[in-house]
Every structure is written in C-alpha cells, then in structure tokens.
Amino acid sequence: xxxxxxxxxxxSKSAKICPHCGEKLKMGMFLKLxxxxxxxxxxxxxxxxxxxxxxxxxxxxxxxMESAPATNYSPSGKIAKHFGLMSDxxxxxxxxxxxxxxxxxxxxxxxxxxxNISDEKSSLYRVQTASGNNVGxxxxxxxxxxxxxxxxxxxxxxxxxxxxxxxxxxxxRNLNIKDAILIR
Numbered sequence: 001x002x003x004x005x006x007x008x009x010x011x012s013k014s015a016k017i018c019p020h021c022g023e024k025l026k027m028g029m030f031l032k033l034x035x036x037x038x039x040x041x042x043x044x045x046x047x048x049x050x051x052x053x054x055x056x057x058x059x060x061x062x063x064x065m066e067s068a069p070a071t072n073y074s075p076s077g078k079i080a081k082h083f084g085l086m087s088d089x090x091x092x093x094x095x096x097x098x099x100x101x102x103x104x105x106x107x108x109x110x111x112x113x114x115x116n117i118s119d120e121k122s123s124l125y126r127v128q129t130a131s132g133n134n135v136g137x138x139x140x141x142x143x144x145x146x147x148x149x150x151x152x153x154x155x156x157x158x159x160x161x162x163x164x165x166x167x168x169x170x171x172x173r174n175l176n177i178k179d180a181i182l183i184r
Contacts, residue, residue: 051166058122062142070107070164074127075134083135083173100169107164107183110134112155125152127161128174136174139163147183 001010015025073079082089082097110129113136117144118124123143129136141163143149155161165180 028183055122058142061179062144063179065105065164065166065181067104068164071104072100073104073106075106075108075110075137079175080131080133080135083170083175085132087173092176094170094173101167102169104167105164106132106146106167106177107162108161109160109162110137110139112159112161115152115155115156123149125164127152127155127162130157131174137177138171138174139177139180140182141165144181151182 002013003009004011004018004021004023004025007018007021009018009019009020011018011025017024026161079101081087082094087094111132112127112136113130114128116126116128117141118126125141125143127137127139127141129139139161141152143152163177163180163184164183165177168176168178170176
C-alpha cells in the first residue's frame with residue numbers, strides 16, 4: 001500500500017488512479033520522455049566543450065599538422081589516374097586506393113578551382129582544386145591569421161596554392177583533405 005499525494009488515503013501500489021479522489025498516481029510516458037530529454041540536455045551542456053577549449057584544440061591540431069611529416073604521395077600519376085573522370089579503373093580499385101590513402105598527411109601544390117567559406121567563426125575555407133594532371137580535391141584549410149585569411153579570400157580560379165593536410169576520404173572522385181594549413 002501507498003498513500004495518495006492528493007487525499008493522503010491508502011491505495012494499492014499498482015493503482016494508476018486514486019479510487020478515493022480520482023487523482024492520477026503514476027507518471028505518464030510523455031512526462032517521462034520530457035524529463036529524459038531535459039536530463040540529456042543538462043548532461044550535454046555540462047560536458048560540452050567551451051568555445052575557448054575548442055579553439056585551443058584546433059590550435060593544437062594545426063600545430064601538430066605543421067610539424068607532422070608528409071608522405072611522398074603525389075597528386076598526379078596513380079592517384080590522378082584512379083580518380084580521374086574518364087578513368088578505366090573500377091570502383092573497387094578506387095575504394096582500395098582510398099583505404100590506402102586515408103589518414104595520410106600530404107603536402108601538395110594544387111591549382112585552385114573554387115573557394116568557399118565553410119565556417120566563418122573558425123576561419124575554415126573549402127578550396128576545391130582543379131583536376132586534370134592532378135587529382136581533384138576538396139581541401140578544408142584553416143586561416144591561422146588575417147594574412148592567411150586575406151590570401152585565401154584573394155585566390156582565383158587558376159591560382160596555385162600549397163597546402164598540407166590529412167586525407168580523410170573521397171567525394172565525387174575528389175579527395176577530401178581536412179585539418180589543412182597553408183604552406184608558404
């Protein structure tokens with residue numbers, strides 16, 4: 001037995017409604033769901049990184065990229081041949097090469113096709129490079145200062161840029177290179 005919170009009379013533990021006053025005794029599923037969402041939100045807020053912590057992590061990542069040794073993969077030759085638009089290589093061959101290249105750090109001199117801002121707050125730009133002799137890429141490059149920001153925003157189709165970054169996969173037969181920095 002338990003007491004009803006409304007009328008303070010004894011009722012069965014399994015009762016959903018008080019037989020004396022008609023008060024609802026058990027919490028409904030909707031209320032439980034709302035409380036669960038609120039708890040998850042509070043926990044997420046407590047454990048989410050502050051903007052300062054995110055900026056520190058980004059700075060650390062870019063500094064590590066600057067000092068990391070680059071592999072000797074070339075954007076031309078085998079890679080360009082496999083991912084080129086008129087390639088006679090098959091999807092499975094491209095998939096195998098993508099697995100081989102994934103997480104490799106490269107330092108390449110590439111021709112610019114298009115430049116977009118991906119995240120203005122963190123000065124992240126997406127530089128799409130031209131394919132042809134080299135494999136096409138989507139390079140996600142961070143401007144580390146105002147000089148680099150001006151340089152990236154001043155790039156035009158046909159200009160060349162030297163970058164260093166990590167290959168993370170492919171998109172539309174282009175390599176994705178992230179956590180990239182400019183090499184001057």
